[in-house]
Amino acid sequence: MGLDFTVLPEFLDTLLLGSLWTIGITLSAAILSFFGGILFAVIALYAPAVVRYPFRLFAWLFMGTPLLLQLFLIYFGLIQIGVDLPAFVAGVIGLGLHFAVYNSDIIQAGILAVDKGQFEGARTLGLSNWQSIRKIIVPQAVRAVVPPIGNNMIALLKDSALVSVIGVTELTLSAQLAISKTFRPFEFYLAAAACYYVINLLLEAGLRRIERRIQAAR
């Protein structure tokens, strides 16, 4: 039997709803990973050793282990110690922290690349160390690394499919549900792929807009 795409329209709303969940979880995790990345970068570079070293262990754990395992730990593992998170929240935290650690690496490089004169300029005006980092160094570092962070966000969108295994009915799980009713894996996985592609285009367009807007301010 060949391909039969006539089964798709009936499950269009399933796929659309799944797409919306994928967009929702991606945006939530992206925001968490962005601000988390800034926070982690500042900790890694400026915090006292008692904070910095435990943080390194934490960062190493998130970089050195599979995201899938991290999602299992957050969703299934934490219940044992009394933290019962909804699947969506667990997914956002897992994806968000995982990519925050990667973003932090990029932002650290951005911070170190900011000209030393910027810090001197700020301190000379009377700004404190922390005020200078917050108002002068970090904003410039973040602007400089928007393109590589954008790449991370595209990877995040694709990795969001992993949260299907903890039961978030995002796009991939929605396709699987449709398949279990129709036994048409090829058609629905292709349809899901097409949806990811469209969401990706939207994300890239959004990132380009952000890049353009910060162009002058660099």
Added chain:
Amino acid sequence: MTAKPFVDIRHAAKSYGTLEVLKDINLQVQKGQIVAIIGPSGSGKSTLLRAINDLDPLTSGEIWLEDKQVNKSLPPRQYEKHINQVRQEIGMVFQHFNLFPHLTVHGNITLAPKMLKGISDKEADDLAKDQLARVGLLDRIDYYPSQLSGGQKQRVAIARALAMAPKVMLFDEATSALDPELVEEVNLVMKKLAEEHMTMIIVTHEMGFAQDVCDRVLFMDQGIVVEEGPPEKIFRNPENERTQNFLRKHLQSQK
């Protein structure tokens, strides 16, 4: 009759390991005075200037601004507070401007007054306009630094420093990074400040400017003040051989 010095540098010394970059420097600047520091590169003139607001801390010696010691010995936390306070009174202009590229001209000028003096948005607007008018760049208020010429950038940097209403201005080779045709517009702004009796300490390679504007000139070499005096004396009749050599070479290189 000498009044109590406004800026008082006492026995300033600084070394990196065994390398002494400043050796027992004493310098008193009166209120409203304009002092130029000249000398070959590596003479320690920038280091001395940067020691005045403790950007490059001294190894020993004292820096006083009026009745406050700038490099007072305090526990780190208290020192941070103290130095941030003192630096608000000492404006500094850098060779490479050090404008904040992510902020507009307006943002560059108003950031510190807003954060540190708690002025309102309206007051900040007025302040930005006043200071930009002073350097003749009112029409550039909403530009980003990347949209300005080098001379304009330096004038904005001066306006930014002035917005904190400093008691003294430090200029660290403010025109050295500029194309020759852009030097004059910055010099004009500095001359205007001189006419307003701003106390200024200027590290410069512009001998003509030093001669025109300054009350006193210091010639530094190898970490010491070799010779100092009024510009007519230093430039026309230098006593010290090192001063003579430096000025001769400098004149040759400008021909």
